[in-house]
Amino acid sequence: MRPTIEFLGKNLIQQIVSEAYLILCTLGIEIHNKNVLEMFSDHGAKVDIDKSRVIFKEDIIQKALKSAPKSFKLYDVNGNETNDFSGYNVHFTPGSTSINVLDYKTKQIRKPVTDDYINYVKVVSQLEHIASQSTALIPADVHENISDSYRLFLSLLYCEKPVVTGTFTIDSFEIMKDFQLAVRGSEKALREKPLTVFSCCPTSPLKWSDVTSQNVVDCARYSIPVEFISMPLAGFMAPVTLVGTLIQHTAETLSGIVISQLTNPGTPMLYGGSPAIFDVRFETTPMGAIETMMIDCAYNEIGKYLGIPTQAYIALSDAKQLNAQAGLESGIGATLAALAGINNISGPGMLDFESCFSTEKLVVDNEICKQVLRLVKGIEPKEDFPALPIFEELLKEKHLLISEHTRKYLREEHSFPGPVINRANRARWKEMGEFTLEERAHMEVEELVNSYKPSTLAEDTKREIINLMEREGKKYGQTSLPDRY
Amino acid sequence: MKILKQVAEYLEKGDRERVYELTGQALEQNVSARQILDDGLIAGMKVVGDRFRKHEIFLPEVLMAARAMNAGMDLIKPLFIKEGVTAIGKIVIGTVYGDLHDLGKNLAGVMLKGAGFDVIDLGNNVPAQKFVETAEKENATVIGMSALLTTTMMEMKNVTNLLKDKGLDKSIKTIIGGAPVSEEYAKSIGADAYAYDAASGVELVKQLV
């Protein structure tokens, strides 16, 4: 049986959804984008252009939910399936878009550069339990107007895994879409085999900005999957109660679903988010708070109820270093998320309120993911009934180390962590060098960077995306791109 | 003075009606606006700030106290205006151009207002020009900027440069905040202060005005 966890139950879900409908159909949503407002108006919603406000109608919401795909898949740059967002399937992806990296040597944060990004991509491409890559850092050594497309460029150049990403502006979408067309070869091929997921954020409370609502529309035009990242902050920009925050999250996410499905019915979407409680002592948005994680798991239940695959920023930490807090917050988050069946779990590698990335943490988190993926496989009998024969064998042989039953099921029943997790006894651990977790993680990072093998994406495609990127850079006066190793 | 002690006490409790009443009574007793401000309202807010830093009380209590402070300010501000001086100081705040993150800036605004500052909030996506023009026009002595994106933080430099170009950098001070910026960044662009949160921002702005 696959273990699961539930927080809401059907009655409470229905109440939350019905309140969210009420909000959408009475208070409405502010959308600061003329095109989107017009689209709503064309579909019979009440639109106040001057106040940028749309009052929804129930039938528009229901129609959007009807056309929303119940599942979809992602494919790597070579077209192989990697992610199946359906049912209770779970996949991990690194936390995205950090402002800083945690430098292993200095233990200080600093702004990332191209080399950091390439290192990260080389590592993530080999992490077995992280299904996709994300554009996790913003390299600071290129012009700021290309820093969002540049990270997707590096990702597609170095790593075959599909990419969770997003743009900072309306303009960047164009090139970020062109990269994907170059990889897939045609619009049709891209529609058939999605390569990326774009994060699109409503602005709590109950608002969409010009940029992010346009991103939803642009993605829909090319059937590029989006994940809605609603961020109600409980007690600050949302009700203090978890239920109240869920109502707001539901309303905001439904509004995104409608924008997407009105533009192009059938566009794949993830019912996602990055809500948090607001810590009224430190004025921060803790992602590692248990209540934050409860909200995440609960809205995932609502997404499932509405028939849409889900995503959450969970399995990350607010610690400033790779320490016990980092492990416990990421571990609890990953465990809860997987039990809840959140389909795309964003977080590994991330620290400090989504603002700092650590590649060392990423390899530690990869071990968390491994164990969690084992956890949700659950407990199943494997030639355990009848039980007498194996116990007769045990009593006779005194052990089962070489029993056929052991040899058949050992690797299926037990998972074996990589070198980051130390299970040696103390004496052997000493002999191995007495390395701390941080040191082991760093050694693993170096190992992976060294064992990296270039992406098998066709060379002429690589050249094409390099040309695209160089041309884009020139637009903003960046005559050459930083060296790549 | 007993009445000012009471003003401070009720302010600490966040009781805006009582603070308003007591401020009115103090004025009737001919206590000067400056004294009410310094020994009543600001004294109360100082206690609130200290208790907040010690985690004895949380942000909601601070904001309740700030609201009570504003109630008192409503009565004494006209007196300052009559004398042609600002009560504590005037600050222009906003989130820089290209950036829509305004929660931190809003919180800083509420706290500054709560501390008695005149706050002109320009909202988000504010061009450098607008910061400087508004500060000039309104005779503000501080500009407070917020940025949350790596790609927008350099906008802050446009503001500090513009102030320098216009020879205003001595009369108009700058304070910055937001996740991508830091003390070092503030120094590197010639901003006068960096605040890691709203509460510390208030203390820093007090030193800048």
Ligand code: B12
């Ligand atoms: C909430 C949030 C949003 C909300 C903002 C809602 C709003 N109305 O502001 C929404 C959902 C709209 C949003 C949108 C986006 N966001 Co955002 N967002 C955040 C998040 C999670 C929290 C920010 C926040 O409000 N914190 C709470 C407040 C209270 O804290 P604060 O802002 O830091 O302010 C405090 C102090 O810094 C200080 N302070 C700040 N300013 C000032 C000013 C003065 C004068 C003073 C005295 C003090 C001060 O005092 C405040 C109180 O203590 C951050 C993560 C993070 N760690 O910051 C990401 C984050 C900043 N966002 C990010 C991104 C990428 C985006 C988007 C581009 C995503 C997208 N693809 O659409 C868009 C941006 C669109 C745009 N052009 O601006 C990235 C930035 C990455 C980077 N390298 O630059 C972050 C780091 C998250 C991530 N890892 O992806 N976001």
